[in-house]
Amino acid sequence: MAMWTTGWREEQWETLDQFQWDLVVIGGGITGAGILREAARIGLRCILFEAHDFASGTSSRSSKLIHGGLRYLKNFQLKMTSESVHEREHLLKEGRGLVTPLPFIMANFQGDRVPPWLFGLGLSVYDLLALKWNHASYSAKALRQLCPPLTSSKITSGFRYFDAQADDARLVLRVLQEAVQDGASALNYAKVENLLKDSSGRVRGVTVADSSGSSDRSIEVQARSVINATGAWADGLRSRVGGKSRLRILRGSHLFFPSKRLPLSRAVTFWHPRDQRPVFIFPWEGVTLVGTTDVDHQADPKFNTVDGHLFVTCATRNIENPPGGHKTYGFERFDEGEWSEPFECAPCVFWRPKKWRDQYVVAAYAWAEKDASVKLLSSKDGRDWKVISNILPYETGGNETELFVENNKLIAFSRAASDLDMLISTYFPDENRWETVSTGRLIHGPCIFQAKDRTFITGRYCSQGDDRFRELQGDWRKFTNYVQQPDEEGYKTVAEAAGIDPARIEEYHHGLRTGILLIDGTKLRLVMELLSAGDSSYPGVVEYGDEYVISDYSMHEYYPVIHKPGDWESPSDIYVSRVRFGK
Numbered sequence: 241m242a243m244w245t246t247g248w249r250e251e252q253w254e255t256l257d258q259f260q261w262d263l264v265v266i267g268g269g270i271t272g273a274g275i276l277r278e279a280a281r282i283g284l285r286c287i288l289f290e291a292h293d294f295a296s297g298t299s300s301r302s303s304k305l306i307h308g309g310l311r312y313l314k315n316f317q318l319k320m321t322s323e324s325v326h327e328r329e330h331l332l333k334e335g336r337g338l339v340t341p342l343p344f345i346m347a348n349f350q351g352d353r354v355p356p357w358l359f360g361l362g363l364s365v366y367d368l369l370a371l372k373w374n375h376a377s378y379s380a381k382a383l384r385q386l387c388p389p390l391t392s393s394k395i396t397s398g399f400r401y402f403d404a405q406a407d408d409a410r411l412v413l414r415v416l417q418e419a420v421q422d423g424a425s426a427l428n429y430a431k432v433e434n435l436l437k438d439s440s441g442r443v444r445g446v447t448v449a450d451s452s453g454s455s456d457r458s459i460e461v462q463a464r465s466v467i468n469a470t471g472a473w474a475d476g477l478r479s480r481v482g483g484k485s486r487l488r489i490l491r492g493s494h495l496f497f498p499s500k501r502l503p504l505s506r507a508v509t510f511w512h513p514r515d516q517r518p519v520f521i522f523p524w525e526g527v528t529l530v531g532t533t534d535v536d537h538q539a540d541p542k543f544n545t546v547d548g549h550l551f552v553t554c555a556t557r558n559i560e561n562p563p564g565g566h567k568t569y570g571f572e573r574f575d576e577g578e579w580s581e582p583f584e585c586a587p588c589v590f591w592r593p594k595k596w597r598d599q600y601v602v603a604a605y606a607w608a609e610k611d612a613s614v615k616l617l618s619s620k621d622g623r624d625w626k627v628i629s630n631i632l633p634y635e636t637g638g639n640e641t642e643l644f645v646e647n648n649k650l651i652a653f654s655r656a657a658s659d660l661d662m663l664i665s666t667y668f669p670d671e672n673r674w675e676t677v678s679t680g681r682l683i684h685g686p687c688i689f690q691a692k693d694r695t696f697i698t699g700r701y702c703s704q705g706d707d708r709f710r711e712l713q714g715d716w717r718k719f720t721n722y723v724q725q726p727d728e729e730g731y732k733t734v735a736e737a738a739g740i741d742p743a744r745i746e747e748y749h750h751g752l753r754t755g756i757l758l759i760d761g762t763k764l765r766l767v768m769e770l771l772s773a774g775d776s777s778y779p780g781v782v783e784y785g786d787e788y789v790i791s792d793y794s795m796h797e798y799y800p801v802i803h804k805p806g807d808w809e810s811p812s813d814i815y816v817s818r819v820r821f822g823k
């Protein structure tokens with residue numbers, strides 16, 4: 241069956257472990273793709289595994305330049321420049337359509353540390369190494385004619401020289417396709433989780449897991465050789481076989497501007513006035529890209545392991561397509577103030593992920609499918625999440641669910657459909673089963689914490705008592721349903737139209753308070769009301785010295801009289817409470 245056609249993936253998974261491969265390449269960036277192609281060319285039986293999509297790592301986030309290493313000349317790295325120049329020329333020939341020549345304008349400014357004559361000399365060497373004579377020098381006036389956005393009066397002269405530009409991600413795909421044509425295989429969303437060693441300690445295979453989210457299969461694949469081409473992640477796999485970290489992680493930054501804001505028809509480069517790093521600006525796919533060369537990146541090098549990682553997850557709602565239009569995105573913190581691009585976690589709402597038995601777990605709700613209302617998801621690295629269990633059946637209407645780990649036991653506290661009680665479910669992992677009991681109280685936005693060996697829950701509760709709350713909630717529901725019926729019949733307020741006393745709607749909202757309740761078995765006992773007003777909740781708790789700091793949001797005490805649904809959406813405050821628990 242031809243590769244990448246329907247059904248091919250399934251067939252590939254079934255045959256992965258049926259023979260020994262000559263070579264397994266891990267990582268589907270340009271390095272892995274290049275190795276695979278060369279291996280296929282010499283007739284090796286080889287396969288490449290990529291954890292995400294091909295070229296989803298650095299190889300689609302580069303500066304898109306195929307440069308001949310002009311900047312290495314500054315340090316007299318002639319050999320390196322020569323090699324780079326030859327590679328560029330080779331790629332211009334081989335990657336026709338994907339790799340194209342790119343003219344650069346280099347402006348010389350008054351006070352540049354590199355004098356123009358020296359830069360000119362460097363360009364001559366650069367061209368000679370490529371056996372071309374492509375550069376030219378310009379006066380300030382001629383340079384402005386060539387590139388009108390260069391308006392600075394401090395420009396003294398300039399140069400034009402040639403490098404090349406490539407569509408980096410497409411280049412990877414082309415190289416992979418060529419490898420496949422030569423008999424190799426390449427599988428994306430296949431994450432290598434472990435390296436297998438033989439009795440002499442040599443790596444002889446890998447354990448690969450399906451990271452597509454469609455299955456939780458994991459297979460041991462035998463190979464005569466394994467190449468780790470995972471780029472910035474390489475130390476993660478190396479550490480699995482006791483190897484020491486070797487990488488010095490570098491980072492570059494790119495800014496993209498709409499081309500109408502920063503119109504440019506050719507590439508421009510200059511020395512950064514502060515640290516003299518080269519800066520380049522060029523048109524790219526309808527935008528203008530501004531970039532610099534690399535700086536050291538201080539991220540935790542154990543980037544792909546569970547420990548030492550900080551993730552934040554964010555649920556969003558696609559307002560054009562409810563219901564089932566939810567998605568949670570994650571962000572990973574790399575460095576002080578530095579976050580990753582958002583990555584998609586799952587098509588649902590995540591509550592607060594926790595760590596349990598060497599994995600992250602989260603209870604997630606708002607699923608488009610109706611097989612369960614709250615499901616348990618697990619992730620090894622905080623990025624790829626898989627459903628492993630159903631916590632609550634669909635009929636409960638369960639949603640906000642806090643996972644709590646007590647003595648290695650996983651417990652879920654769920655707000656069920658709002659007229660039901662808070663439910664407590666305990667997980668039995670060996671049987672992959674949850675047992676659920678009701679607390680007899682209504683609690684929204686649950687947050688569980690332990691203080692002085694006791695377990696507490698903080699969240700929104702109903703200060704009028706649950707029965708009164710349910711009664712008022714009935715009116716509130718009728719009231720909000722009128723939102724679909726415009727006030728065409730001349731009623732003064734929606735409440736009047738619905739035949740509802742607005743005071744009851746206000747009572748409903750003002751009755752919602754945030755408190756701390758003690759969890760005694762399955763019973764919840766209110767121990768403290770927090771200083772918030774009206775519709776309030778979604779608290780968070782941190783332990784700080786001998787205190788617990790609790791934040792929650794609260795409506796302003798006096799919101800306007802409620803005439804129509806949404807009138808309660810008045811400005812909110814964030815309240816912070818400091819609580820100390822006695823013995």
Ligand SMILES: Cc1cc2nc3c(=O)[nH]c(=O)nc-3n(C[C@H](O)[C@H](O)[C@H](O)COP(=O)(O)OP(=O)(O)OC[C@H]3O[C@@H](n4cnc5c(N)ncnc54)[C@H](O)[C@@H]3O)c2cc1C
Pocket residue numbers: 266267268269270271272273289290291292293294295296297298299300301302303304305306307430431432433469470471472473477490491492493534544
């Ligand atoms: C900011 C910046 C700008 C750059 N600009 C240029 C430029 O203009 N021109 C140039 O030539 N070079 C440039 N480079 C360098 C170039 O982009 C990189 O050298 C190149 O992309 C590295 O490719 P790679 O295949 O080694 O790594 P990657 O492209 O990062 O590929 C590694 C792959 O391994 C996968 N992986 C990780 N762990 C696993 C696992 N356990 N199982 C399976 N797969 C796994 C990852 O998902 C990833 O796709 C730039 C680099 C940076 C950082």
